[in-house]
Amino acid sequence: MYDGRMARWEPDARDRLQQAALDLYGERGFEQTTVAEIAKRAGLTERTFFRYFADKPEVLFSGAAALEEFVVTLVAEAPDSEAPIAVVASALEATAGFFNERRDFSTKRQAVIDANADLRERELIKMATLASAVADQLRRRGVSDPAASLTADAGIAVFKTAFERWISEPAQQDFATLIRESLDELKAVTAGT
Amino acid sequence: MYDGRMARWEPDARDRLQQAALDLYGERGFEQTTVAEIAKRAGLTERTFFRYFADKPEVLFSGAAALEEFVVTLVAEAPDSEAPIAVVASALEATAGFFNERRDFSTKRQAVIDANADLRERELIKMATLASAVADQLRRRGVSDPAASLTADAGIAVFKTAFERWISEPAQQDFATLIRESLDELKAVTAGT
Numbered sequence: 001m002y003d004g005r006m007a008r009w010e011p012d013a014r015d016r017l018q019q020a021a022l023d024l025y026g027e028r029g030f031e032q033t034t035v036a037e038i039a040k041r042a043g044l045t046e047r048t049f050f051r052y053f054a055d056k057p058e059v060l061f062s063g064a065a066a067l068e069e070f071v072v073t074l075v076a077e078a079p080d081s082e083a084p085i086a087v088v089a090s091a092l093e094a095t096a097g098f099f100n101e102r103r104d105f106s107t108k109r110q111a112v113i114d115a116n117a118d119l120r121e122r123e124l125i126k127m128a129t130l131a132s133a134v135a136d137q138l139r140r141r142g143v144s145d146p147a148a149s150l151t152a153d154a155g156i157a158v159f160k161t162a163f164e165r166w167i168s169e170p171a172q173q174d175f176a177t178l179i180r181e182s183l184d185e186l187k188a189v190t191a192g193t
Numbered sequence: 194m195y196d197g198r199m200a201r202w203e204p205d206a207r208d209r210l211q212q213a214a215l216d217l218y219g220e221r222g223f224e225q226t227t228v229a230e231i232a233k234r235a236g237l238t239e240r241t242f243f244r245y246f247a248d249k250p251e252v253l254f255s256g257a258a259a260l261e262e263f264v265v266t267l268v269a270e271a272p273d274s275e276a277p278i279a280v281v282a283s284a285l286e287a288t289a290g291f292f293n294e295r296r297d298f299s300t301k302r303q304a305v306i307d308a309n310a311d312l313r314e315r316e317l318i319k320m321a322t323l324a325s326a327v328a329d330q331l332r333r334r335g336v337s338d339p340a341a342s343l344t345a346d347a348g349i350a351v352f353k354t355a356f357e358r359w360i361s362e363p364a365q366q367d368f369a370t371l372i373r374e375s376l377d378e379l380k381a382v383t384a385g386t
Contacts, residue, residue: 040336083385124321125314146354146375151382153350160346161339182339187342190380192276 011081014052016042022105025112030056030119059121060109065128067095068133075137084143088134088155089183092162096176099163103172110167131156158182207245209235214252215298216304223249223312250315253302257319263288263328268330277336281327281348282376285355289369292356297363303360324349351375 020041024033035056039046074091082090113119113193137154142149163176177192213234217226228249232239246252267284275283292299306312328345336344355371 064343066227085382085385092363121314121318124317128317144357146378147382149357150354150375150379153353154347154379154383157343157346161343165339166344182343185339186343186347187383189278189340190376190383192278 011013013042013044013048017044017049018059018062018105021056022108022112026059026108030112030116057119060112060119061122061126063074064129067098068130070095070098071130072133072137075134076140078141080141084138084141084147084151085183086153087138087141088151089158089179091134092155092159093176093179096174099166099175103166106163107167127156127160132157154186156185161185206235206237206241210237210242211252211255211298212247214249215301215305218253219301223305223309231247250312252306253312254315254319257322258293259289263291264323265326265330269333271334273334276336277331277340277344278347278376280331281344282335282351282372284327285348285352286369288370289367289372292359292368296359299356300360320349320353321363323352347379351379352376 017038021033021038024037024041033056035046035049038056038059039049042049053062064180071094073093074094075087078087078090113123131149131152134155135149138148138151139145158179159182162175165178165182166173166175210231214226214231217230217234225248228239228242231249231252232242235242246255259316264284264287267287268280271280271283306316324342324345327348328342331341331344332338351372351376354375358371358375359366359368
């Protein structure tokens with residue numbers, strides 16, 4: 001059957017699909033939502049959905065690779081003179097531009113993930129993959145182990161804490177400020193004060 | 194068919210099955226090993242295997258709940274005067290009794306996990322579950338967030354680092370010493386020194 005939509009150019013198809021998917025995951029639950037329903041809500045076809053996303057979870061995790069590349073590139077390009085934790089913290093602060101613009105999306109996404117065990121696991125794996133990519137890049141900068149992996153893990157703990165505060169606190173805060181505050185807090189707790 | 198072994202008391206059946214499974218996972222790979230082969234190698238029946246373990250991965254993860262309970266209990270019982278990071282570090286140091294006795298088992302187990310993506314994910318989830326249980330217990334001690342979750346995450350980062358050194362360094366080191374050294378290293382890296 002010829003599908004008239006197939007050839008039509010849909011400049012914002014990706015965003016519409018993502019928005020429709022998030023809304024439906026929130027309303028009905030992730031498991032209960034079908035790709036057909038997402039496409040319908042977005043006024044597009046299933047075929048168009050699969051042109052942008054491999055499957056239903058992909059709608060929630062398509063940004064992970066870009067985030068990782070962004071952070072890893074900043075770690076690679078930081079001045080040699082900076083301490084590893086400062087390099088990682090600066091790279092994480094720089095993600096603020098990305099997050100500050102997507103607070104509504106991020107909040108809805110997080111609620112969907114929190115409600116589903118498989119998605120929580122995938123989120124865990126995403127963060128572990130990011131930690132491991134950061135640790136590898138630190139090693140390439142000449143940081144030895146265990147400092148490289150500890151610094152990366154510390155960075156990810158800071159990131160998670162900042163993100164949780166950013167999502168859950170009613171006052172809209174700057175993500176970069178929360179990264180700095182979380183790092184200060186981590187320094188305080190590890191120092192035992 | 195009546196199985197003569199069924200009713201026989203096998204005092205070390207669990208250990209024999211675990212040892213046989215680890216050896217086979219190492220020799221043939223986790224995926225390629227069947228429960229029938231494990232039972233045969235241990236000189237026992239499949240039925241006996243399933244009396245001790247729900248499935249093949251369970252052989253590798255059956256200690257997780259006990260480890261978590263042990264650590265969480267120590268966190269709960271620590272003196273009120275101790276700083277949260279000291280409470281967590283002491284609880285992790287106390288696992289040394291468990292690990293120091295099982296270095297051969299732990300080394301083989303880790304090699305099997307490193308070789309299989311699904312098992313690596315399950316190990317990640319195990320560590321995240323432990324972090325979350327420790328954070329909950331810290332909250333019950335009156336530690337507020339984000340300090341509770343940051344302290345727990347810092348503790349798990351220290352644990353992972355100590356464990357990796359303990360497994361990979363040829364000289365047999367005391368696990369508790371490695372926990373202390375890893376915590377010192379984490380303090381140094383977060384301080385930016």
